[in-house]
Amino acid sequence: MAAAGIGGASAQSLPAPPSATQSPPVAVKGWRYERRGADMHIFHCEQANCSAGSKVSYRLYAADNPMTLQQFRESQDQIVKALQQRTPGQRITILGVDGDKGTAAPRMFRARRLTVTPDGASEYQVNGLLFGKQASASLISSAHDEKASNDNYAKFMLVLAPKIR
Incomplete structure (x- = not known):
């Protein structure tokens, strides 16, 4: 799973509060949590x-x-081009991009992608950005099944959205 920031924008990560070293800001029950670096929150189904x-x-x-x-x-x-260059033979197709118009908060953008690795394995990803008045967030869901990728994205978006409004 590739971790992308807020697109090409120069976003600064929020500093991690001391308590964040113990648990994530938001989580979904039944997922194993892993923290990577100061601000990446990863969950494994x-x-x-x-x-x-x-x-x-x-x-x-x-x-x-x-x-x-x-x-x-x-x-x-740009992200697709960079990811394809990083792994020769990998094909990434953008399945769709949607989101709110304008720049007022709150708003959300979402891109759905299909990645096919050189050995033929497929992975579906939903890459979303949520912009709020309190914070912004990037959210990436990946699965070997498109429905699971979309459903998992929705589960985490439901708990993440109130955090940044």
């Missing part, structure tokens, strides 16, 4: 109802990011 092996990660950022939907679309194209 280990049960059938979320498609075992699926992952979801998020990062929190400062509020007031003026990114537009068009800028998000462009950043997704």
